[in-house]
Amino acid sequence: MEQSLTFDLAIEILEIIDINKVSLDDLPKIVKKAQSRWHPDRISHSKDENEIKKYTNYFQLIQPASELIVAFLKGEYKAGEKFEQAKEYTYEEPADVIRRNASSIQDTLKNIWETVKRTKYKFSVQEVILSDGFKLKDLLNQDFKEDLAGLSVISFLYGVFIFGLLTWIGSLISPFLGVLIGIFWGLQALSCLFGFLPLSRFWLPEGVQNFMLWFINVGLKIYNWADRESEYTKWWIELIVQIPMIISIAIKYILLFPLYEIAKLIVGDKIVGIVKRNVNYYAGGAEWYIDDLINKNPAEMTEQELFDLSYLYSEFSNVKQES
Secondary structure (H helix, E strand, O other), X not given: OOXXXXXXXXXXXXXXXXXXXXXXXXXXXXXXXXXHHOOHHHHOOOOOHHHHHHHHHHXXXXXXXXXXXXXXXXXXXXXXOOEOOOOOOOOOOOHHHHHHHHHHHHHHHHHHHHHHHHHOOOEEEEEEEEEOOEEHHHHHHHHHHHOHHHHHHHHHHHHHHHHHHHHHHHHHHOHHHHHHHHHHHHXXXXXXXXXXXXXXXXXXXXXXXXXXXXXXXXXXHHHHHHHHHHOOOOHHHHHHHHHHHHHHHHHHHHHHHHHHHHHHHHHOOOEEOOEEEEEEEEOOEEHHHHHHHHHOOHHHXXXXXXXXXXXXXXXXXXXXXXX
Protein backbone atom coordinates (compact mmCIF):
# COMPACT_ATOMS: atom_id res chain seq x y z
CA MET A 1 0.00 0.00 0.00
CA GLU A 2 1.42 3.36 -1.01
CA GLN A 3 1.99 5.95 1.69
CA SER A 4 1.34 9.65 1.37
CA LEU A 5 4.51 11.64 1.87
CA THR A 6 4.78 13.45 5.19
CA PHE A 7 7.73 15.34 6.58
CA ASP A 8 8.30 12.54 9.07
CA LEU A 9 8.33 9.94 6.29
CA ALA A 10 10.70 12.08 4.20
CA ILE A 11 13.13 12.15 7.13
CA GLU A 12 12.84 8.37 7.46
CA ILE A 13 13.36 7.70 3.74
CA LEU A 14 16.41 9.95 3.52
CA GLU A 15 17.63 8.71 6.92
CA ILE A 16 18.42 12.19 8.21
CA ILE A 17 19.37 11.91 11.86
CA ASP A 18 20.04 15.62 12.50
CA ILE A 19 18.54 17.98 9.94
CA ASN A 20 20.25 20.94 11.59
CA LYS A 21 23.53 19.61 10.22
CA VAL A 22 22.18 19.21 6.68
CA SER A 23 22.70 21.83 3.98
CA LEU A 24 21.38 22.09 0.44
CA ASP A 25 24.78 21.00 -0.82
CA ASP A 26 24.43 17.77 1.16
CA LEU A 27 21.13 16.78 -0.48
CA PRO A 28 22.54 15.19 -3.68
CA LYS A 29 24.72 12.85 -1.60
CA ILE A 30 21.83 12.04 0.74
CA VAL A 31 19.57 11.26 -2.23
CA LYS A 32 22.21 9.06 -3.83
CA LYS A 33 22.65 7.21 -0.55
CA ALA A 34 18.88 6.76 -0.21
CA GLN A 35 18.63 5.42 -3.76
CA SER A 36 21.21 2.80 -2.88
CA ARG A 37 19.60 2.15 0.50
CA TRP A 38 16.05 1.61 -0.77
CA HIS A 39 16.74 0.11 -4.19
CA PRO A 40 14.37 -2.88 -4.59
CA ASP A 41 17.24 -5.03 -5.84
CA ARG A 42 18.69 -4.99 -2.32
CA ILE A 43 15.72 -6.94 -1.02
CA SER A 44 14.91 -8.96 -4.14
CA HIS A 45 16.28 -12.11 -2.53
CA SER A 46 13.74 -11.80 0.27
CA LYS A 47 10.44 -13.63 0.25
CA ASP A 48 8.83 -10.95 2.39
CA GLU A 49 6.36 -9.28 0.01
CA ASN A 50 5.61 -6.48 2.46
CA GLU A 51 9.28 -5.61 2.74
CA ILE A 52 9.68 -5.63 -1.04
CA LYS A 53 6.68 -3.30 -1.39
CA LYS A 54 8.10 -1.02 1.29
CA TYR A 55 11.44 -0.73 -0.50
CA THR A 56 9.72 -0.10 -3.85
CA ASN A 57 7.46 2.57 -2.37
CA TYR A 58 10.28 4.29 -0.50
CA PHE A 59 12.46 4.25 -3.62
CA GLN A 60 9.70 5.98 -5.59
CA LEU A 61 9.29 8.62 -2.86
CA ILE A 62 12.97 9.58 -2.66
CA GLN A 63 12.73 12.50 -5.10
CA PRO A 64 9.54 13.98 -3.59
CA ALA A 65 11.11 13.56 -0.15
CA SER A 66 14.22 15.46 -1.22
CA GLU A 67 12.06 18.27 -2.64
CA LEU A 68 10.24 18.54 0.67
CA ILE A 69 13.53 18.77 2.57
CA VAL A 70 14.77 21.41 0.12
CA ALA A 71 11.66 23.46 0.88
CA PHE A 72 12.34 23.08 4.60
CA LEU A 73 15.99 24.14 4.29
CA LYS A 74 14.97 27.17 2.22
CA GLY A 75 12.42 28.14 4.86
CA GLU A 76 9.54 27.54 2.47
CA TYR A 77 8.03 24.55 4.24
CA LYS A 78 4.68 25.44 5.77
CA ALA A 79 4.72 23.90 9.21
CA GLY A 80 1.91 23.69 11.71
CA GLU A 81 -1.83 23.90 11.34
CA LYS A 82 -3.44 26.84 9.63
CA PHE A 83 -4.77 27.98 13.01
CA GLU A 84 -3.43 27.29 16.50
CA GLN A 85 -6.65 25.60 17.54
CA ALA A 86 -9.63 24.23 15.74
CA LYS A 87 -12.13 27.07 15.89
CA GLU A 88 -15.76 27.29 15.06
CA TYR A 89 -16.80 30.68 13.83
CA THR A 90 -20.21 32.07 13.17
CA TYR A 91 -20.16 34.05 9.98
CA GLU A 92 -22.94 36.35 9.00
CA GLU A 93 -21.80 36.65 5.40
CA PRO A 94 -22.38 33.78 3.01
CA ALA A 95 -19.37 32.63 1.01
CA ASP A 96 -20.44 34.28 -2.23
CA VAL A 97 -20.71 37.70 -0.54
CA ILE A 98 -17.23 37.32 0.94
CA ARG A 99 -15.87 36.23 -2.43
CA ARG A 100 -17.25 39.36 -4.11
CA ASN A 101 -15.50 41.51 -1.51
CA ALA A 102 -12.41 39.34 -1.13
CA SER A 103 -10.14 41.52 -3.28
CA SER A 104 -10.96 44.57 -1.19
CA ILE A 105 -10.43 42.60 2.02
CA GLN A 106 -7.08 41.36 0.72
CA ASP A 107 -5.96 44.89 -0.16
CA THR A 108 -6.82 46.07 3.34
CA LEU A 109 -4.97 43.17 4.93
CA LYS A 110 -1.94 43.74 2.69
CA ASN A 111 -1.78 47.36 3.84
CA ILE A 112 -1.76 46.44 7.52
CA TRP A 113 0.02 43.08 7.38
CA GLU A 114 3.51 44.50 7.89
CA THR A 115 2.23 46.55 10.83
CA VAL A 116 0.66 43.43 12.33
CA LYS A 117 3.98 41.62 12.12
CA ARG A 118 6.08 44.55 13.28
CA THR A 119 3.93 45.23 16.34
CA LYS A 120 3.36 41.51 16.98
CA TYR A 121 -0.36 42.12 17.12
CA LYS A 122 -2.12 39.18 18.80
CA PHE A 123 1.13 37.31 18.31
CA SER A 124 2.08 33.88 19.62
CA VAL A 125 4.63 31.21 18.80
CA GLN A 126 3.89 27.52 18.67
CA GLU A 127 6.49 24.78 18.48
CA VAL A 128 5.58 22.26 15.81
CA ILE A 129 7.09 18.80 15.61
CA LEU A 130 7.73 17.97 11.96
CA SER A 131 9.32 14.61 12.63
CA ASP A 132 9.09 12.39 15.67
CA GLY A 133 12.59 11.12 14.91
CA PHE A 134 13.83 7.58 15.20
CA LYS A 135 13.93 5.27 18.16
CA LEU A 136 17.42 3.82 18.33
CA LYS A 137 15.76 0.58 19.35
CA ASP A 138 13.84 0.51 16.05
CA LEU A 139 17.00 1.25 14.07
CA LEU A 140 18.73 -1.66 15.77
CA ASN A 141 15.78 -3.94 14.95
CA GLN A 142 15.87 -2.88 11.31
CA ASP A 143 19.63 -3.31 11.13
CA PHE A 144 19.40 -6.82 12.58
CA LYS A 145 16.57 -7.73 10.20
CA GLU A 146 18.42 -6.53 7.10
CA ASP A 147 21.41 -8.60 8.23
CA LEU A 148 24.24 -6.66 6.64
CA ALA A 149 26.44 -8.23 9.31
CA GLY A 150 25.53 -11.75 8.16
CA LEU A 151 26.15 -10.88 4.52
CA SER A 152 29.50 -9.40 5.53
CA VAL A 153 30.48 -12.69 7.20
CA ILE A 154 29.62 -14.65 4.03
CA SER A 155 31.56 -12.19 1.88
CA PHE A 156 34.53 -12.30 4.27
CA LEU A 157 34.73 -16.10 4.29
CA TYR A 158 34.54 -16.34 0.51
CA GLY A 159 37.14 -13.59 0.32
CA VAL A 160 39.47 -15.55 2.58
CA PHE A 161 39.17 -18.60 0.35
CA ILE A 162 39.18 -17.00 -3.12
CA PHE A 163 41.45 -14.00 -2.61
CA GLY A 164 43.73 -15.91 -0.27
CA LEU A 165 44.17 -18.52 -2.98
CA LEU A 166 44.65 -15.87 -5.67
CA THR A 167 47.22 -14.06 -3.51
CA TRP A 168 49.20 -17.27 -3.12
CA ILE A 169 49.03 -18.04 -6.85
CA GLY A 170 49.88 -14.44 -7.73
CA SER A 171 52.92 -14.44 -5.45
CA LEU A 172 54.20 -17.56 -7.22
CA ILE A 173 53.95 -15.75 -10.55
CA SER A 174 55.28 -12.42 -9.30
CA PRO A 175 55.79 -11.05 -5.78
CA PHE A 176 54.45 -7.69 -6.97
CA LEU A 177 51.28 -9.32 -8.32
CA GLY A 178 50.86 -11.18 -5.05
CA VAL A 179 51.12 -7.89 -3.13
CA LEU A 180 48.49 -6.22 -5.35
CA ILE A 181 46.02 -9.07 -4.89
CA GLY A 182 46.82 -9.12 -1.18
CA ILE A 183 46.00 -5.41 -0.89
CA PHE A 184 42.68 -6.01 -2.64
CA TRP A 185 41.99 -8.90 -0.27
CA GLY A 186 42.85 -6.72 2.73
CA LEU A 187 40.46 -3.98 1.60
CA GLN A 188 37.71 -6.53 1.05
CA ALA A 189 38.25 -8.02 4.51
CA LEU A 190 38.29 -4.56 6.12
CA SER A 191 35.04 -3.68 4.35
CA CYS A 192 33.42 -6.83 5.71
CA LEU A 193 34.57 -5.86 9.20
CA PHE A 194 32.91 -2.45 8.87
CA GLY A 195 29.76 -4.09 7.50
CA PHE A 196 29.68 -6.37 10.53
CA LEU A 197 29.52 -3.42 12.94
CA PRO A 198 26.01 -2.31 14.06
CA LEU A 199 24.34 0.63 12.28
CA SER A 200 27.41 1.23 10.12
CA ARG A 201 25.29 2.86 7.42
CA PHE A 202 24.49 5.71 9.82
CA TRP A 203 27.87 6.57 11.28
CA LEU A 204 30.18 5.75 8.37
CA PRO A 205 30.90 8.60 5.91
CA GLU A 206 29.08 8.11 2.63
CA GLY A 207 32.26 7.59 0.62
CA VAL A 208 33.52 4.92 3.00
CA GLN A 209 30.09 3.30 3.05
CA ASN A 210 29.92 3.03 -0.75
CA PHE A 211 33.45 1.66 -0.76
CA MET A 212 32.47 -0.88 1.91
CA LEU A 213 29.32 -2.07 0.13
CA TRP A 214 31.16 -2.49 -3.17
CA PHE A 215 33.75 -4.81 -1.63
CA ILE A 216 31.11 -6.75 0.33
CA ASN A 217 29.17 -7.27 -2.90
CA VAL A 218 32.30 -8.68 -4.57
CA GLY A 219 32.35 -11.54 -2.07
CA LEU A 220 28.58 -12.00 -2.30
CA LYS A 221 28.72 -12.28 -6.08
CA ILE A 222 31.21 -15.10 -5.71
CA TYR A 223 28.87 -16.79 -3.23
CA ASN A 224 25.83 -16.34 -5.50
CA TRP A 225 27.75 -17.85 -8.41
CA ALA A 226 28.89 -20.82 -6.31
CA ASP A 227 25.37 -21.29 -4.96
CA ARG A 228 23.88 -21.46 -8.46
CA GLU A 229 26.52 -23.82 -9.77
CA SER A 230 26.28 -26.17 -6.78
CA GLU A 231 22.57 -26.85 -7.32
CA TYR A 232 23.36 -29.47 -9.92
CA THR A 233 26.32 -31.09 -8.18
CA LYS A 234 26.69 -33.63 -5.40
CA TRP A 235 25.12 -32.86 -2.04
CA TRP A 236 28.43 -32.60 -0.20
CA ILE A 237 29.65 -29.94 -2.64
CA GLU A 238 26.48 -27.95 -2.05
CA LEU A 239 27.02 -28.34 1.69
CA ILE A 240 30.56 -26.96 1.43
CA VAL A 241 29.25 -23.99 -0.57
CA GLN A 242 26.69 -23.28 2.15
CA ILE A 243 29.15 -23.47 5.06
CA PRO A 244 29.72 -19.67 5.09
CA MET A 245 25.94 -19.15 5.18
CA ILE A 246 25.61 -21.59 8.09
CA ILE A 247 28.43 -19.84 9.94
CA SER A 248 26.84 -16.43 9.35
CA ILE A 249 23.48 -17.63 10.73
CA ALA A 250 25.22 -19.09 13.77
CA ILE A 251 27.10 -15.84 14.41
CA LYS A 252 23.92 -13.83 13.92
CA TYR A 253 21.90 -15.67 16.54
CA ILE A 254 24.62 -16.82 18.94
CA LEU A 255 26.73 -13.64 19.00
CA LEU A 256 24.89 -10.72 17.44
CA PHE A 257 21.38 -11.35 18.75
CA PRO A 258 22.40 -11.08 22.43
CA LEU A 259 24.55 -8.03 21.67
CA TYR A 260 21.69 -6.29 19.86
CA GLU A 261 19.33 -7.09 22.73
CA ILE A 262 21.81 -5.66 25.24
CA ALA A 263 22.22 -2.57 23.06
CA LYS A 264 18.44 -2.10 22.96
CA LEU A 265 18.29 -2.31 26.74
CA ILE A 266 21.06 0.29 27.01
CA VAL A 267 19.50 2.81 24.61
CA GLY A 268 16.00 2.20 25.96
CA ASP A 269 13.50 4.52 24.33
CA LYS A 270 16.07 7.11 23.29
CA ILE A 271 14.99 9.01 20.20
CA VAL A 272 17.25 10.78 17.73
CA GLY A 273 16.50 12.99 14.75
CA ILE A 274 13.52 14.91 16.15
CA VAL A 275 12.77 17.94 13.95
CA LYS A 276 11.00 20.92 15.51
CA ARG A 277 10.11 24.30 14.15
CA ASN A 278 8.64 27.44 15.69
CA VAL A 279 5.64 28.79 13.81
CA ASN A 280 4.44 32.39 14.18
CA TYR A 281 0.72 32.93 14.69
CA TYR A 282 -1.24 36.19 14.51
CA ALA A 283 -4.77 36.17 15.89
CA GLY A 284 -4.48 32.40 15.88
CA GLY A 285 -3.57 32.18 12.18
CA ALA A 286 -0.24 30.83 10.99
CA GLU A 287 1.91 33.48 9.31
CA TRP A 288 2.38 31.36 6.20
CA TYR A 289 -1.37 30.77 5.92
CA ILE A 290 -2.16 34.47 6.23
CA ASP A 291 0.39 35.19 3.49
CA ASP A 292 -1.38 32.65 1.30
CA LEU A 293 -4.82 34.08 1.97
CA ILE A 294 -3.96 37.70 1.19
CA ASN A 295 -2.28 36.75 -2.08
CA LYS A 296 -4.52 33.99 -3.38
CA ASN A 297 -6.95 34.52 -6.23
CA PRO A 298 -10.41 34.80 -4.58
CA ALA A 299 -11.93 32.77 -7.41
CA GLU A 300 -9.75 29.83 -6.38
CA MET A 301 -10.51 30.05 -2.66
CA THR A 302 -12.46 27.38 -0.87
CA GLU A 303 -15.40 28.32 1.29
CA GLN A 304 -13.33 27.75 4.42
CA GLU A 305 -10.55 30.00 3.13
CA LEU A 306 -13.07 32.75 2.45
CA PHE A 307 -14.41 32.47 5.98
CA ASP A 308 -10.86 32.53 7.36
CA LEU A 309 -10.10 35.64 5.31
CA SER A 310 -13.19 37.34 6.73
CA TYR A 311 -12.24 36.29 10.25
CA LEU A 312 -8.74 37.74 9.93
CA TYR A 313 -10.15 40.96 8.52
CA SER A 314 -12.34 41.36 11.59
CA GLU A 315 -9.45 40.47 13.92
CA PHE A 316 -7.02 42.94 12.34
CA SER A 317 -9.53 45.74 11.72
CA ASN A 318 -8.38 47.73 14.76
CA VAL A 319 -4.67 47.10 14.43
CA LYS A 320 -3.78 50.68 13.46
CA GLN A 321 -5.69 52.18 16.35
CA GLU A 322 -4.20 49.78 18.88
CA SER A 323 -0.67 50.02 17.50
